[in-house]
Amino acid sequence: MRDTTAGYGLVSRLFHWITALVIFGLFGLGVWMVGLGYYDPYYTTAPHWHKSVGMLLAFALVARFVWRVVNVKPSDDGIAPLERILARVAHWSFYVLLFAIVVTGYLMSTADGRPIHIFDWFAIPSPGTNPGLESTAGAVHVWLSYAVMALAAVHTLAALKHHFYDRKPSLTRMWSGPPQV
Ligand code: HEM
Ligand code: HEM
Numbered sequence: 001m002r003d004t005t006a007g008y009g010l011v012s013r014l015f016h017w018i019t020a021l022v023i024f025g026l027f028g029l030g031v032w033m034v035g036l037g038y039y040d041p042y043y044t045t046a047p048h049w050h051k052s053v054g055m056l057l058a059f060a061l062v063a064r065f066v067w068r069v070v071n072v073k074p075s076d077d078g079i080a081p082l083e084r085i086l087a088r089v090a091h092w093s094f095y096v097l098l099f100a101i102v103v104t105g106y107l108m109s110t111a112d113g114r115p116i117h118i119f120d121w122f123a124i125p126s127p128g129t130n131p132g133l134e135s136t137a138g139a140v141h142v143w144l145s146y147a148v149m150a151l152a153a154v155h156t157l158a159a160l161k162h163h164f165y166d167r168k169p170s171l172t173r174m175w176s177g178p179p180q181v
Contacts, residue, residue: 003071007169007178012071015064016174020152022057023098026050027149051109052119058102065095074173079162090155097148101141108137 002009008016033046076084109116110126111134117123163171169179 003074004178005072005075007074007173009071009177011067012064013174013177015060015067019057019060019064022053022060023148023152026054026057027145029053030145048117048119051105051116052121054102054105055116055118055124057098058106061095061098061102068095074178078168079166083158087158090151090158093151094148094155097144097151101144101148104137104141104144108134108141111137 001011003012029046029050033042033050036043036046076087079087106116106124107127107130110124111130111132113126113129115123115125159171159174162168173179
């Protein structure tokens with residue numbers, strides 16, 4: 001369950017791959033939904049799904065972050081010092097960018113004073129009416145979403161380089177966990 005110095009436990013691996021899929025999905029859904037016309041059947045449902053899944057992701061990110069800090073960090077011995085620093089910067093940047101994306105998403109969706117309904121299941125209240133916030137938070141949301149996709153592309157290339165070129169077990173320990181002894 002827990003992370004060890006040899007690799008990622010089941011909880012971190014599930015968090016990593018489920019949130020990665022959800023983030024790619026939210027990006028695709030976001031780009032698609034803003035191009036929908038008023039008479040499109042998904043004109044209101046697509047943003048409703050985007051906001052509902054996005055806010056659930058926000059809770060998952062908080063849980064994931066807590067899990068990350070209460071666990072030991074898998075060792076990065078054998079990785080070149082510069083790549084070690086770059087990996088740490090990239091991993092922490094993911095958390096910062098993703099938190100900023102969900103916060104701006106929340107702020108732009110609630111700037112008119114209306115709550116966010118999560119799949120007709122429960123509602124997250126608005127912090128109050130704030131004219132002007134919608135467009136500012138919206139612009140930041142879009143830019144950061146593109147930035148997180150760029151970071152994910154670099155991160156994926158780095159993971160593939162470590163696996164195939166350096167022949168390090170980083171991809172394996174994030175996929176199937178630490179080696180069994
Ligand atoms: C990692 C999580 C998320 C990603 C990657 C993401 C990505 C995107 C993208 C790519 C767009 C389209 C922007 C454009 O091209 O104009 C968008 C729009 C939007 N997002 Fe998100 N989003 C995320 C989370 C959220 C959350 C948590 C909320 C709110 C609760 C939210 C609310 C919105 C809204 C309301 C729009 C429509 C903006 C408009 O009509 O121009 N998003 N998002
Ligand atoms: C939006 C998508 C993604 C995000 C936000 C993300 C985020 C992260 C973060 C924050 C870590 C550090 C460990 C942690 O805190 O859990 C990590 C580790 C890792 N990620 Fe990703 N990731 C994404 C996609 C991918 C993809 C597509 C791949 C591979 C094809 C990948 C491969 C890895 C590997 C191998 C590690 C372990 C590195 C190590 O050995 O320490 N990630 N990822």
